[in-house]
């Protein structure tokens with residue numbers, strides 16, 4: 001297939017909450033990612049359902065862009081997006097479609113070997129929408145370690161939404177006060193791995209329980225995610241995770257022991273200055289009396305709620321940090337994709353073997 005634009009050609013594999021948010025974010029904030037074009041979507045559903053779910057969304061509202069289909073392509077604002085219905089990566093026509101980058105949003109695997117099956121199908125790079133195994137090329141929290149991206153990287157992860165939220169917050173506090181240790185609880189909206197009414201789940205008994213009726217503690221890899229980004233904090237931040245019956249927006253509840261004493265005003269000043277300065281667009285700071293829905297469709301990774309900052313005896317601090325677990329993460333995936341593709345390095349399709 002010959003290229004008719006200079007844009008990087010993206011495929012979305014798995015068109016669920018994150019896959020759909022990525023497409024919506026690309027069209028509604030095009031100034032940030034104007035070099036990226038989605039040319040294919042693979043999902044285990046029919047094109048009419050994909051079209052419908054793109055037009056209407058209970059969480060983020062009606063898509064403000066015309067969406068139709070011609071039976072094989074979804075037409076978004078006039079752009080043709082090939083839709084595919086293949087379970088196995090080796091059946092995907094990434095070579096024919098000249099795919100620069102697959103956004104892997106199925107959530108079904110985290111290993112390099114499966115990711116490489118997309119490369120064998122002709123894609124040049126793959127970006128996981130979740131933490132992946134240790135042998136991938138890099139794990140990137142945009143705005144924290146994007147400088148580690150290399151042109152020769154082929155398989156990268158954009159970490160988790162919780163890692164993207166907590167790392168910039170920890171980093172600011174660690175630089176100013178030094179972090180001794182801490183505990184976090186993510187109060188997270190429901191996800192599609194939970195049933196509406198009690199049902200079977202293969203790996204986690206708690207995920208058999210209705211998402212509508214209970215607060216449900218689930219496992220989290222956030223502590224390991226922090227350790228990967230900030231090795232000196234490895235094993236020093238313990239993390240819990242609770243799913244609650246809302247459909248979007250989450251809250252990070254963070255308690256930290258600091259090395260140097262402080263007070264709430266000094267802690268908040270650090271976040272306010274960072275939000276207005278170097279981390280503008282990624283970190284927010286607010287003193288408004290907010291509820292979670294106020295952050296729906298907010299692209300920032302973390303919004304510190306200054307009204308909730310507490311300091312006990314100088315060194316024990318408590319913070320509450322909001323984030324839209326879907327929209328912020330979809331925007332970070334696009335940020336990582338753009339930064340990575342701008343490095344060049346794999347512009348030509350792989351040679352035939």
Ligand SMILES: NC(=O)c1ccc[n+]([C@@H]2O[C@H](COP(=O)([O-])OP(=O)(O)OC[C@H]3O[C@@H](n4cnc5c(N)ncnc54)[C@H](OP(=O)(O)O)[C@@H]3O)[C@@H](O)[C@H]2O)c1
Nearest residue numbers: 014016017018043044087106107129130161192325326329
């Ligand atoms: N939702 C969030 O807030 C969030 C935030 C950050 C990261 N993530 C991560 O992103 C990943 C996806 O999460 P999600 O919330 O978007 O899940 P989701 O809504 O369940 O979406 C995943 C989609 O992938 C499809 N799929 C499964 N296997 C496939 C295959 N072999 N080929 C093509 N499509 C396939 C699923 O179809 P079926 O339903 O038919 O199986 C589903 O529509 C997970 O790893 C999650 O941890 C999620």
